[in-house]
Amino acid sequence: MxxxxxxxxxxxxxxxxxxxxxxxxxxxxxxxxxxxxxxxxxxxxGYARQPAPKELRTLGLIFHDTDLINSELHVLIQSGVQAEAQRRGYQVRMRWTHLAEEVEAFVRTCSGAIMVGPHERHTYDRVYALDVPIVRTGWLDPLEQADFVGGSDHEAGSAVARYLVELGHTAIAFVQGTPGYRGRMERYYGVREVLEQLPQVSFRQMTFEKEVRFTEHLRAIEAEGFRPTAFFCAHDGLAVTVISELLRLGYRIPEDISVIGFGDYSAATQISPQLTTVKGHGQQIGAGCVRLLDDRINERMARDIPVRLLIASRIVNRASCGRARRVAT
Incomplete structure (x- = not known):
């Protein structure tokens, strides 16, 4: 039987x-x-309840399998989840999928689950109906009743704006690529929030289309009379491209133009000059997800009060940013 x-x-x-x-x-x-x-x-x-069965100490970690842009961040989150789960006595099982039925079936086998990446609304609805504690790292709708752990993107954008202004930059461009990534837009909003209060600073958003070289975008804005002395790039990969193109055009970095990225991933120290960037703490985000799930599973928190846990970033000074040496005209 x-x-x-x-x-x-x-x-x-x-x-x-x-x-x-x-x-x-x-x-x-x-x-x-x-x-x-x-x-x-x-x-x-005839079920005989066993005390503290091992299967109830399992946390699920679900990555959206088509979100390849954030792969290095996801590796860091995974590392943080595994280390903190081991410390607290949980097993971790992982799954890479974007299919709602697969996510639902997987979560059914877990004591709690962490969902990473841009899963669809109907996927979340199916999972929430299971009454299993869920923590997300992907962005939420405003006042969505869900637990979240992530980085301080908006705050980081504001910090970068102040950092560049303190270096004397009065013509600043925010460069981003593929639209639709909420974190990048929050960084942009953070920059804009600060610079719009400073009439002496010119600010422009540049959308970097992969079909068009950065040089063409730069020439286009320069033809309009906007000559940036600093570029804040939405992620490190984009910053590496910008530095490469500027060097190819004969600009000196940071003597002529400063460039700052976001993420502090491996590419940041593999170029010359090494990239000044904003460090995101992926491992701490993963560990924070486990701590929050542990509190939920053990009922240390009110069930009807969602929690937002933000892990503050920091600016890492390297060689790609310096004081403004010329004034844009």
């Missing part, structure tokens, strides 16, 4: 193992009707 487990009870009832465990242990978080259904089926099938 097949052994009756939390998983088989959950499958029979269409519930999560998390909900079944709470119903059998008498904990809050399930309705009276759900508790009754679980207890009746458990008695009927």
């Amino acid at each position: 097949e052994r009756v487990t939390l998983g088989s009870l959950a499958a029979r009832l269409g519930l999560s193992k998390f909900a079944v465990s709470r119903a059998l242990s008498g904990k809050s978080g399930v309705s009276a009707d759900t508790r009754r259904r679980v207890q009746e089926l458990a008695a009927e099938l």
